[in-house]
Amino acid sequence: MDPRRVPRTVSDPKVRQVGFFAPAVPPDRPQSGPPDPGSTSPPLSDISPSSNSLSPVMIPPPRHLSTDLPRNFLHGPPLSPLRDPRAADSSIPVGSYNPSEFLSPSASTEFSEDPLSPRWGRRISSTGKFATSLPSGGIDVAVAKQNAVNLRRDVPDGGANTEMQKEKRATDAKPSKEKLGKAERRAIQEAQRAAKAAAKGEGNRTSAPAGSNPTNTGKSVKPVPQKKDNSSVAASERKSGDRQADKDRKKDVPQPRMQFDDENRVEKAKKRSVVKQTEARNRVELFRHLPQYEHGTRLPELEAKFFSLSPVHPAVFKVGLRYLAGDISGGNARCIAMLQAFQEAIKDYCTPPEKALIRDLTTKINGYVSFLIECRPLSISMGNAIRFLKTRVANLSLNLSESEAKTSLISDIDRFIGEKIILADKVIVKHAVTKIRDGDVLLTYASSSAVEMILEHAHELGKQFRVVIVDSRPKLEGQKLLRRLVGKGISCTYTHINAVSYVMHEVTRVLLGASSVLSNGTVYSRVGTACVAMVAHQFRVPVLICCEAYKFHERVQLDSICFNELGDPDAVSKVSGRKEINSLDGWANSENLRPLNLTYDATPSDYVSMIISDYGMIPPTSVPVIVREYGREHLWI
Amino acid sequence: MWYRSASFILDRQHQQQNDTVTNPDSRPLSPSSSAMATENPNPSISMYYQTRAAHHGVVTSDWLAQAQAAVGGNSDDAVSDNCVSGGDEECKGFSVVDEFNNWRKQPDLAEAVAAIRALASVIRSSQATTMMELEIELKKASDSLKSWDTTSISLTAGCDLFMRYVTRTSALEYEDFNSAKSRLLERAEKFGEISYKARRIIAMLSQDFIFDGCTILVHGFSRVVLEVLRTAAQNKKLFRVFCTEGRPDRTGLRLSNELAKLDVPVKLLIDSAVAYSMDEVDMVFVGADGVVESGGIINMMGTYQIALVAKSMNKPVYVAAESYKFARLYPLDQKDMVPALRPIDFGVPIPSKVEVETSARDYTPPQYLTLLFTDLGVLTPSVVSDELIQLYL
Missing domain, CATH: 3.40.50.10470 (Translation initiation factor eif-2b; domain 2)
Structure with missing residues (x-):
């Protein structure tokens, strides 16, 4: 089975619920349970990978935070914690216009099946992805484990189930509040992360004891009131969680693009840069945030540097020069050239002593990329390719030897060029024709x-x-x-x-x-x-x-x-080979003239x-x- | 030379077909048109039109039988050829096409649902012993169904979706053949059930949009739209309906007849009176032959112009369509489709030098549609592509 399919049920809050589907809670769920949101957790069979394979008729994913919240708004604050799960049971989350909500209960049961289930097969796939995509997963796990001990110990078999419960709890714990507090949300996040870590560790074991569900839910009764009442626990949790969460957030949010009207950052960047560029004198006011340099001044200087010792690999240097000179243009060509240069660089790379390949190579690549940016701003496609390469590097397994890692990276790059660019073009041609x-x-x-x-x-x-x-x-x-x-x-x-x-x-x-x-x-x-x-x-x-x-x-x-990206302003003001068009000669000295070449x-x-x-x-x-x-x-x- | 538009290509096509199809029995609608058939080079009828005619009762069923016999007997007809050969290949005491035709006899069952049911019975009666074999068999069956009528969008889309839905289950790799087969069968039946119920679901979904005192314009005869209106009438909603006439097969007459039976106030308009009466209309309801990837619809001729008029007068256009009509097509303009041709009876002889536009359907781009009522929920046009991507990729 495709491993990435399974886990999406578990935590993808992006699941769009259009259409009808069966209630996630099985009919035999004890309705008269304690007022415990934990009991709303669907049976393990819904989510665990192995049982999934037994029922190809996909069971729709359990509800999540994101879908639950709006429903709470719709129904108003639930009367009691008991009320909420039942509401979730009987209503079909299509939206407020769902007729069966208004017509009769029988109608809802008659039509509440998921219409085209294959979607679920697809939708169910993001936790696994998420978990693996998180490059710092290992570290995270350790910290999160510490943070969320008191949450975890109540839920002995961890696993995906825990997470569901936590999510449920998150929504049910504060049914009357329209929004969860910032801190609470963070706490919940922490808990989820911990649960995920547990799920990772415990693997398939979670799926087996589907029968033991009742006891499990019985145990998980306790933490809820504790969490509700005892805010000090939550607070301490929060404290330690804060830093980690902040770090994570920083990682998640992409670095803001360099704004060239921000003088401090420009100064800093200048110190680092290999290419010494002179700024254009007459910068266009509206585009001050973009790099505007004198064209043609950089190339000779850089060419002279080619044989000097520089941190940039010669292949990358060469590609950079060709970008600068405008030899390579066109999105695909630029991207392929860059990737091939990186391939060369990786081939010649050897890990310095007492450094890890993953970290060192990433910094190396970062250096190359910033060099290339200095030569010419990256295109979005190149940005995507670099992102791909970096994830590949970060995801390298630690026990690979250096040569294995290098070959795997090189073949990854080859695959990227082959599948995403060359093959993609063939498919496009086939469609367009x-x-x-x-x-x-x-x-x-x-x-x-x-x-x-x-x-x-x-x-x-x-x-x-x-x-x-x-x-x-x-x-x-x-x-x-x-x-x-x-x-x-x-x-x-x-x-x-x-x-x-x-x-x-x-x-x-x-x-x-x-x-x-x-x-x-x-x-x-x-x-x-x-x-x-x-x-x-x-x-x-x-x-x-x-x-x-x-x-x-x-x-x-x-x-x-x-x-x-701003091109050479000279290019618009001069027409090559036409000497008689010269009204703009010497424009650079004029204060009031600011040619723009977008x-x-x-x-x-x-x-x-x-x-x-x-x-x-x-x-x-x-x-x-x-x-x-x-x-x-x-x-x- | 560069400027040859697709309509010329069509003309050439049906000129060729005219040469081959000369049996007058297969074409005319009424005695009067059969009288003029000699002067007017009638275009051949697409299979699409024939099924439509059969289902919507435009012509009597014995006429259809006659026509089918004529088509079947005509060895030049590529469509019938395919159909026959498809049946031959299946042989072994079972033919999808036969099964399909069986299902199709139920008057209320949509063509695509019949196909889905027929494909399910292919799995049931299959003697394959491996999964691969079964899949190939299924593929063959769906191909022969599709070739039975290449112009029907819902048939093709329904078959494709069935294949996707049924064979795309990861569990297959694990189990032994028999349980995998029963799993497939289960899925197939579920899919059939869903498709069968789709119309009902759509009717329920659309009720919130029909308010008391509204005026609804409908075009042509669509069973989904009829179901919507019937449910609204049953829910004691007060509304009136404007029916277009639906030339040339007068499907609007049939719809108005059905609505009158339900005691819904109905007014019949000729097709050209749409703009005239649009200011009284609160919403436009149409069915669809197919919903395409852009979110637009392919429907009976005239839908596009109604949608244009409605758009310019800011009236909502609602489309009721089952999800098995979602097709991976992307027409860029009107001529960018497989043409479906139909006979047109003008009542008077048409001089042979006069061309007749015989296309039976047009394409309405998504920007003229407000919402689509499907069994997946009420969707904006852009969500259609979302659903399709998730189903097919």
Whole structure:
């Protein structure tokens, strides 16, 4: 059985409960138990992995904190602790509009089965993930064990069951309060963590004594009043829990991006940096938070440094230089180059004495990454790839030898490149080609490797279509694409973005690449994409975004200002090869002139009809679904 | 040359089909149209339309029998060919298609549910001895069902969902074959039961949206919508219904007839009077042939324009659709679908040079829909893709 499937029942608070399902509490549960929320815990068979395999007709996951709270609001404060479990029993948590809540009790029993259970099979899978994804799991366990001793000792067989009880307790303990106090929540978190640790330790043993459930619940009666009444216990618990929780929180929250208008941090960063950059003199006010440097000053200096001893591995150094020079562009190319450089670096890596590979290698990689950032800000896809690599490093088992660890990392990187980039592109091509019909006029903007592959494949299949390539200054990337496509025998039209509204009326599909797709469906791509998409939308032409799923990101961005990359301002002011266009010569000396060369823009999801990723053709509203379902661990394998 | 739109392709297709299908018995609706059939090159009828006709009682059942005999006898017809060969392969005293047809005879049973039931009985009567064999057999059966009518979205989606639901259980690897098979059967029957009850669930869910004194516009004849309205009437809600006529097969007439039987005030509109009467309407209720990945629906011709009118007048458009109609399709525009053709009776002879648009359904994009009532709950259009991703990936 797939190990990641099982545990999600246990603690995923994200479980969306749409539709009908059977009550989680079995009918034979003693209704006349003591006023103990602990007794609401579902039988172990619901959640334990081994018994799960016996009942493939999935039993819906037990209710959780997140779903229980709203229900409490709906029903008002329950009369007594007894009342609450029963309410949970009879109501179907679809929402307030659920008819069976209002019609008759018989109706609810008649229809309260889960409609399409396979979902549960999928949904049930995140604790395991969570537990393994936590890099510091080992340390956590130890601390948490200490903290939550008094909670744990009451629940002898620990396991997933404990956690359920705790969650129940959390909701039931304070039924009349609308919100749990901050401290309480923290305490509950601690308890859960402890429970998880216990579950880990005790493994399968938990699943066996399903029959002993009654005794178990009887035992767990005690802690509740204790916890309720005796706040001092909770307080002491909290104290020790606090620090740990804070640490964890720090880990969970991603580091805020460097804001370049924050002088202190800029100063600090300067001291660390390898690349000495001079700041641009006329910085654009609105984009002060982004790095704005003089272009062209860094390269020669860095090249000179190439042979000097530096902490950066030569392969990484080389890639960095090529980023700086603009030799490598395009999301996939940059990402692959970076990963391959890291592979080289890992190959040559050897752990210094008295250091652990996991920690030392992570710091090494961090160093490489900050060097690369100095050369050119990372793209989101690269960020994702780095995150993948770091989780891989962190998850390396401690008893691997150095060479084993290195080979495993190298093969992981290979797998990432193969599956997430190359294979993904093939899948995208396969999907996208079905949307190209004979007689279509396809418009594309700038140059996207995925779009190019699609066009070539469609041409190989013998489809009759024409391509309009829209391009823009200063990079004019479309010209290379045009050259390759014409070379393949595809009939093309080439125009600049100024004419996009003119050519759009004859276009039947717009195919665009993306640097990243954010979780509100916003497409983050080469500057000008938004313009093309909006014109297409106005002309009612469907806009198809081709983007590999590894570029999806859970961030939400509403504009192109707060995160962007600034290119060389010279590039917009000068036209190469045209000496007569010189009105902007010497602009750099002017105080009032601030040329702006943005690299990316954000296209709102309204203008996107479809996103083609390796998970198929999805509407932009489904990006968060992909990120949620395959996110973090899974999305990056 | 570049500008050839899909409708031209369709034309070419049915020109070809016209060449092959010449049996007049299979086409006309009424005697009058059979009289004009000689002058008017009628398009061939998709299987989709035939089943629809049978279920919705647009034409008499003996006509269908005749038509089916005609289609079956016509060896050029690819669809019937597939159907026959699919049956032959199964042979061994059992054929899915036969089983399917058996189930289909129940008037209230949706096509997809019939298919699901038929597939369940494939498992039951299978003589396979290994899991792999059984799965292959099941796959074959569902393929032959699907090829029986390639234009029906719900049939294809229902079969796919069944396969997903039934075979995707991790327990299979553990058990011995017999218990695994019974497990499959259990799941299959459960799925059949769920699908069967879906309509009822939807009717219950939608009751909160029908308030006293409201006016509901419905389009075409949908059994789910009828169930919704019937339940509302039974719950003593006071509402009136505007039925569109539903040309050319006059499905609206049938619905208005049914509603009149329930003592619901009904007004019949011609299809072109939708915008005229939209200001009196409080909500639009439509069924769906298929719900696609974008959250839009594919439904009887005319749904799109009703949704457009409703949107521009800020009236909610509710769709009632069972979850087995969720299909992994993503049409980008109207022509980006498998066409379903149907005959149109204009009452008068049409000159041969005049083209007739014979598509039976259109695609309504999600931005024109307010909510979808499904047996999974009341969903916004964007959740459809969420559900599909979870089912298929």
